Amino acid sequence: MERRERDIEQYFRNECRKRGFLCLKFVSPSRNGVPDRVVVTPAATVFVELKKPGSSLRKIQRVTHSKLRRHGAAVYVVDGRRSADRLLAELSDGRRPVAEPNDHETF
Template sequence: MVLERDIEAYLRKRVAALGGRAYKFVSPGNAGVPDRLVLLPGGRAVFVELKAPGRRPTPLQRVQQERIRALGFAVYVLDSKERVDAFIEEVQGP
């Protein structure tokens, strides 16, 4: 069984291979913020919420995600290594 921490480790590895960083994101007093702030070459920043396979964000997490999106930032929810791979393909660009 794949755990959330396994998916998180895989994300960190894949982002590092692009030359980026996947920082653990903690914001005291702001429960429900995404797990990782991913910084990519070229000055791109996106937020990633990691979940165990098949799990969905909580209502509070969805509210925080919408607040972040309203500011113009991308927020991804990844619940499998395959979704991490698709995320990498998307952010890697042409």
Template sequence: MLEKDIEARLVRKVRELGGKAYKFESPGTLGVPDRLVCMPEGTAVFVELKAPGKTPRPNQLHRHQELRALGFPVFGCVDSLEAVDAFIGWLDLFCQINSAILSATLELYQDYQEMLDNAV
């Protein structure tokens, strides 16, 4: 199994959920994750893909820590088809939770706007 096979499955599964798995490169910055997964309603997740048995390099681990410190989820070693499926299961649940939070936030905002409109 090659990394490109794992990557192809990830891209296909993300697309099936309605998202995009962009190849992520940052010229001049070493160690960035392989893919930036963008889902509807603003969910963004970084994914590092590896061939089975391979592990992230130290500069990649450092970059993962930087991104996590900024609040982004980073999956640091998706190295099998089963790991892709596990990630997709997590991503689907994460998107459902984010959607519920977004809906509740928009509802609160609309209530606030209505309150302001009635106060005038």
């Protein structure tokens, strides 16, 4: 079981590549709290926050994710292989994931 966020991010990035998805590192120099990755698939473009198991979003992340969602963006939190696999399976099936979590839940 992965214990570090970077392990989860590496797993997620590798699984995206296997599926032919673009998995872009998202950095916004003038704004804190943006999700870690932008995933572009034929089905959807989504933002993904990667967390280690059991960790919570910081307040600035919750606020920023809420703003993105209010503007129509899909934002998901992945906290391990199982949640990564669930999200990527739905995107692989050509669907936009239906269970978009609120600010405190993971996918």
